[in-house]
Amino acid sequence: MNLWLGTLPVFLVAATLAILLVKRWRKSALKIFTALNIVMMAGALALLAGALSAAPAAATGSVAAAAATPAGAGGAALIAAAIAVAGSSIGAAFAVAYTGSAALAAMSERPEIFGRAMVVVGLAEGIAIYGLIISIILIGKA
Structure with missing residues (x-):
């Protein structure tokens, strides 16, 4: 199965939880989303740092x-x-x-x-x- 197709249920559950969170706690939802955004940005930057510091893969003949x-x-x-x-x-x-x-x-x-x-x-x-x-x-x- 395609990886992106497999993540679709996770996305739908996350979107549903986000909507419920905003309906339930309007004031604190912004703080929670901001904290989640900061965590995701830190993870993306760590992934970028790992990708830039990795050695390139060499083909067998070259x-x-x-x-x-x-x-x-x-x-x-x-x-x-x-x-x-x-x-x-x-x-x-x-x-x-x-x-x-x-x-x-x-x-x-x-x-x-x-x-x-x-x-x-x-x-x-x-x-x-x-x-x-x-x-x-x-x-x-x-």
Whole structure:
């Protein structure tokens, strides 16, 4: 069975417990969720530190290629690619939100500027594509 499919019941139970917790204790639920978030962040940072300090796995036939690559360089490039995609996607989301709402407001007054408004929204979406290109370059170097 797929690992992600196996975690679906755990997610549903956790979501149900969270809803019940918020309904029962409104004031203390925020403190509990904040503490849980801090614990999860600490665990994620520990996992990240372990991944960055681990030596790369070498294939059986390419021992010389593995020796030429510095330890952790491939993992760091993959993490940098993930950061590039995440940062550019978040930036594009903000840009599309602001330009999209402004374009809709302008089109409600003058419907004939639809083409120009969509060009501006498309340029804002290009930010995510730039991050994707950078990540492809970084993955190629990993």
